[in-house]
Amino acid sequence: MSLLTLVKRAQNNDESAMVEIIERFEPKIRKSLKFTDIGVREDIRQEIVFRMIRAVKTYSTKNCL
Amino acid sequence: MFRPTNLSNQKFLDAFLAQEDNQQLCQRVIASPDDTQKRNDELNSRIQEFYAELQLIKYISSLIRFTAIELAVRTQKIGKVFQPTDEIERVIDSFVSDTGKSEWENKAKWEDVIADKRVLDAVQTLTEKEREILALLYLRNLKEVEAATLLGTSQQAVSKTKKRALLKLRKQLLGGENT
Known part of the structure; x- marks a missing residue:
């Protein structure tokens, strides 16, 4: 399933879609956390996931097909 | 909106064509340009869709990356802000604790901190050396190493004396209870 479809479903309060989005970006999150302190990792x-959810919820899909 | 005519988007088109069904569709369009408008539109909409998808991935990826960087930098800054305070305290501490033996000897009084008469008596039975070390360690809250430097002995010696003194105290207090 395309990410756009997932985002649209997540915007309609589909929790499993949101989970799927976060899981898809898990490698990217892990990579970005590599250089941070273990103590605050x-x-x-948490903050990254929180911001992701906020971004997905507010992402404008209007100018996409 | 993605413009397929833009040459700088070569990379994007390559990625688009890497998907097999996209490539087949593209080849069909090229092979028969006179074909109905329908297939042309399909190709176009697929490209737009692919482009929107990529934009979204890019958006979330940068969000993740920049959030990580921002927060890492912020925690580093907080660590730096607190450090100078520690430094100042350390300097003050060194002034306070290096003022000489006579001062701490007078200041530390067992009577002030021990309310229990029995414990106080037990402390008085210790040797001068043992009392001195316990006073440094517990009344002045020094580390064993610091006490050792003040007394001009090693940390191990301080530790040994401390253990012996505590053992004496414990024996005396427990023995007092039994009688």
Whole structure:
């Protein structure tokens, strides 16, 4: 399933779609966390996921097909 | 909106054509340009879709990356802000604790901190050396190493004396209870 479809479904409060989006970006998150302090890594991960959810919810899909 | 005519988007088109069904569709369009408008539109909409998808991936990826960088930098800054305070405290501490033996000797009084008469008596039975070390360690809250430097002995010697003194105290207090 394309990411756009997932985002649209997540915007309609489909929780499984949101989980799928976060899981798809998991490698990217892990890679970005590599250079951070281990002590604060978990906090940063939480913040990243939180911001991702916010971004997905507010992403404008209007000018996409 | 993606413009297929733009040459700088070569990379994007390559990625698009890497998907087999896209490539087949593209070849069919090229092979028969006179074909109905329908197939042309399909190709176009697929490209737009692919482009939107890529934009979204890029958007979330940068969001992840920049959030990680931003927060990592922020925690580093907080660590730096607190450090100078520590430094100042350390300097003050060194002034306070290096003022000489006579001062701490007078200041530390067992009577002030021990309310229990029995414990106080037990402390008085210790040798001068043992009392001195316990006073440094527990009344002045020094580390064993610091006490050792003040007394001009090694940390191991301080530790040994401390253990012996505590053992004496414990024996005395427990023995007092039994009688």
